[in-house]
Amino acid sequence: MSDLYLKSVRDCMTKTPSGFKRLNADIPEELFKEFAKRCIEEGVSKKEFLVQLLEKELFKDSKK
Numbered sequence: 001m002s003d004l005y006l007k008s009v010r011d012c013m014t015k016t017p018s019g020f021k022r023l024n025a026d027i028p029e030e031l032f033k034e035f036a037k038r039c040i041e042e043g044v045s046k047k048e049f050l051v052q053l054l055e056k057e058l059f060k061d062s063k064k
Contacts, residue, residue, distance in 0.1 A: 023050070035049070
């Protein structure tokens with residue numbers, strides 16, 4: 001099988017939209033519970049919460 005074919009199959013399996021990267025991490029259970037609780041409290045998905053958190057943390061200096 002060609003490398004291009006295998007890449008195509010991998011891309012289809014992950015269902016990650018073009019221009020996005022998948023994030024996967026093992027985190028301590030207590031931290032995850034707090035994360036899930038905050039998502040519920042704020043009424044946002046885990047993805048939305050993480051994007052907001054990363055943007056706030058990583059781009060905070062560039063917004064000044």
